[in-house]
Amino acid sequence: GAGVSQSPSNKVTEKGKDVELRCDPISGHTALYWYRQSLGQGLEFLIYFQGNSAPDKSGLPSDRFSAERTGGSVSTLTIQRTQQEDSAVYLCASSLVPYTGELFFGEGSRLTVL
Amino acid sequence: TQLLEQSPQFLSIQEGENLTVYCNSSSVFSSLQWYRQEPGEGPVLLVTVVTGGEVKKLKRLTFQFGDARKDSSLHITAAQTGDTGLYLCAGISGYSTLTFGKGTMLLVSP
Numbered sequence: 001g002a003g004v005s006q007s008p009s010n011k012v013t014e015k016g017k018d019v020e021l022r023c024d025p026i027s028g029h030t031a032l033y034w035y036r037q038s039l040g041q042g043l044e045f046l047i048y049f050q051g052n053s054a055p056d057k058s059g060l061p062s063d064r065f066s067a068e069r070t071g072g073s074v075s076t077l078t079i080q081r082t083q084q085e086d087s088a089v090y091l092c093a094s095s096l097v098p099y100t101g102e103l104f105f106g107e108g109s110r111l112t113v114l
Numbered sequence: 115t116q117l118l119e120q121s122p123q124f125l126s127i128q129e130g131e132n133l134t135v136y137c138n139s140s141s142v143f144s145s146l147q148w149y150r151q152e153p154g155e156g157p158v159l160l161v162t163v164v165t166g167g168e169v170k171k172l173k174r175l176t177f178q179f180g181d182a183r184k185d186s187s188l189h190i191t192a193a194q195t196g197d198t199g200l201y202l203c204a205g206i207s208g209y210s211t212l213t214f215g216k217g218t219m220l221l222v223s224p
Contacts, residue, residue, distance in 0.1 A: 045214075069193075100145060105156025
């Protein structure tokens with residue numbers, strides 16, 4: 001596709017369930033980022049993938065959060081045993097140039113944990 | 115941890131007014147980006163400023179990077195309803211991921 005694609009766009013789940021969020025970056029973009037956006041909190045960095053290098057996981061808030069990127073393209077963010085405080089919009093972005101390049105964002109996945 | 119503080123957090127103005135929003139930090143950044151985010155969408159890059167003291171203009175938007183590369187401002191002349199959105203600044207320092215501010219929510223009413 002022409003842009004970053006994220007799915008699902010909306011997810012409502014019950015506390016304690018696991019969820020998977022998917023991101024399909026722009027073709028050819030080697031850098032991929034996950035951010036979390038809560039109301040009034042700006043963008044919180046979660047994890048960064050660059051090519052075949054080990055991901056930068058420094059932003060993951062707990063061990064319930066994990067992410068993988070298969071074949072250098074599609075990425076999945078998994079949240080295990082969801083909590084109400086996990087409710088937020090999860091944004092994925094990709095970049096052609098790592099660190100300094102323009103980030104192209106998807107529309108986000110809105111997660112609501114009841 | 116490098117922090118970017120944006121002010122004001124929220125701004126509500128009438129169409130035709132001018133406004134300035136600020137992005138401040140105690141840290142030095144090699145470059146700084148401004149993004150605009152509209153409801154239900156992801157942020158979109160407006161500009162990247164690299165050199166201390168740099169001024170960039172994008173139609174009615176003027177971006178300035180502070181001389182010490184610790185702060186930046188965005189000035190909008192004659193705001194339009196289409197300028198409504200969340201304005202985010204993001205600092206870049208070396209080989210690390212972008213640091214985003216919390217944003218300024220701008221509402222322009224007709």
